[in-house]
Amino acid sequence: MVKFLSEEWIEYGKNYILEKLDPEKDMKNITTSLLGIIEHVPPNDITMSFYLELRNGKLNDFKVNTGDSFEGKEAAYVIRGNYGTYKDILQGKIGTAMALLKNRLQLKGSKMEALKIIKPLDGLIESLRKITDEFEE
């Protein structure tokens, strides 16, 4: 169990997803990429982001950095929200789709297309939920 957005979180997340999620059954063989921008990260009120890439349902890339972009990476979907929203999602207090519908997460791109991949992505978030137990206050 690790702290959200830490290097360990990335490593644990990668391993967990590769080991536990079936590309076909759980991830529906999707090929997509997602940039998650996290605003107001405590304690210094900074912006961070993570980039996640799936190829044929298999995790191909997963990384985190400060700022709101990754050089050379153009994600199919960009979601933006504050640290509290991501925390609530990872703690199971609100679903990703619900956060989108309630404007707690802002989506760049087609909502219709994004919602099509929500279910497999939810499986992935469920995995991250299982490894994340620490948050900045």
Added chain:
Amino acid sequence: MSSEKVQTIQKTSFEDAVEIAKKGTHCGMCRIDFLGTGLCPSGKKHGFVAYWPQGRMEIFKSLMSGKVKPTKKLVEIANSCTLCGICDKQCNFATQLRPEKVARALKEYANNLDESEFQIVVEDDIIKGLREIVGEKWATNDPVIISSYIRTIIHPDSDLNFYVVMPENTEEVSKIIKFANKNNIPFMPRSGGTLLSCATPTVLSKAFCLEQGIIIDLLRLNKLEVDTKSCTAKVGAGITAFELQKAAYKHKLRANLAEAGAHVCSNIASTGITSTWQNRYGWAADNYIDVEIVDDKGNIRNNSDLDIKNPYTTERGFTDITLTPPGIITESVVKLHPVFDDEDVVLVPFENLKDALNLVMKLAKRNVGLSLVVLSRKYLSEFLCPTPKIAKDFEYICKNYMKLNYVVDVICNKDDKKIVEEMAEYTIDKNMMKTFILGSPRLASLKNSEFLKVLSEEKDPLKAIFAGPMRKHLEKGLDASPEQIAKVFDKDLQDFFKKVYSKPEMTDIIWLHAFRILPSRLMRQRLFFAQAGMIWGEDQDKILKLIDMLSKVCDKYKLEHMLGFISPMDDGKYAFFEYDYYYNHNDPDATKRVSQALIETTENCLVMGDILMVLNYLFKGLYRKEHVLYPIPKGISNDDLALFRELIENILGKEFKW
């Protein structure tokens, strides 16, 4: 009196109070001065919902159920009520409740608490920060005050992990949002709370309510300025439909508005103001000139700003569901329309919907009338009748004796009235409507009379009553007067209601259409729309097919139901419909069936296609209607249906199963 006896009386009285409180529907009518009584002095002074009659009822329920423990604030809230009786008069007009009994019980309860029974409220950093923005008085984390917001923004099962803040202006709203974001706390605005109160008993509750965080109560944003030159009004987010209409009418102007208790700005953002006047006055962005919005980052902008992206358009498609407004409208400049000296009302009665629909669409295409709608006998009965029992009997008589199931209801000038009268064989005029309002108790009492039996045997009972010799007899027999109708109210309120019904506006159909105080009576039984939305006006067979489908689904789930109204829009190109359930919101089985029927009708509408349902136009009222409506989506494929089901499961939670 022995202490045992006191306890028994007290217990019974508390139980009675809880029963009254449970029936409260948060219609918001206790927050507008619609009967000329003045406003609840406590609510007016302190603002928070807790100090209004609806809030006291919610608090009392929470205290008695153990949901909330008393705080010192409770004593202040309870004792701020002067027992002036205004709430009893207002609530009795709309829903027959007596909230003052609850206020008395709350006083008795609060003033008999031991010191040890109060919980301590700790001032944390968040509340300190909020108080720095709005002042000491206008931000709270007191659980008793927070509990008054249950069912209008807080889910009944939620912990009371909230803050309530009442900003005074747009800048304060902006600061609150920036503060909330910095501290990673969710927030949501609350205006009248009426829309959320309708959704709360149903499966939609969690989707619409705030799960935790800061409730931004907008009541203090009460700017209201009418500009007669431009025929506009500048309206703050705390202003209700009733208040705006009152201000507009002083200048012989009229606003297109929602129900009396709804707040104008939030209504623009939520459903875009659907009314019977929309064929003439428009819908969505048609209703306003400009809005001032605070976005989710706390930035203040106006729709008229040049450097913003197009604020009038939205993504379309069945998955474009939004459960919150696109920002907090703190102020809007709304359009006002002239009130003509020769305005009149004419109603055309019908036995069947097909004929009524045919007429209303013909009138809409010709742009006849200012307000134009098909009303069902259910709406007619509930609007006109002072009590649910009278409404029920009135409706029975309409259906079984008079064959009056629908009316095409037109507010128009005298030229348009001639057109309607030429197109209809017989009509109901404003005098007859006044007779129906004041004589409704007497008419209801004729339920099994010989007179009505004879009437029902006529070849065309409607003609006999509205164009034949029976009209005279009926008018005479109904003995319509303020004295007669006042008799149906509680004895201590009869003098008051005699005066109320003596006021010309209370029987003036045009005024009643403009000020919309009567829809609150639909909450006497809890109303929820089985479906509401837009459908192409040209395809009348499809409209009838849709109504038939909705009726069948409601029957399947054993719900009382009926079409509410169909109102044309955009020169009759569209028809807005509302089909309603009526149920007891305290009955878990009934609420479950409402939820099931809601989901099934939603799915059926999607498959049928060419229907823009409420779920898809909700929170799209800021956009240009042409962008929302043209074209209405076609029926969806099986793949899309599966996607929709996934989406709904996401919204409704894992406990929901198809």
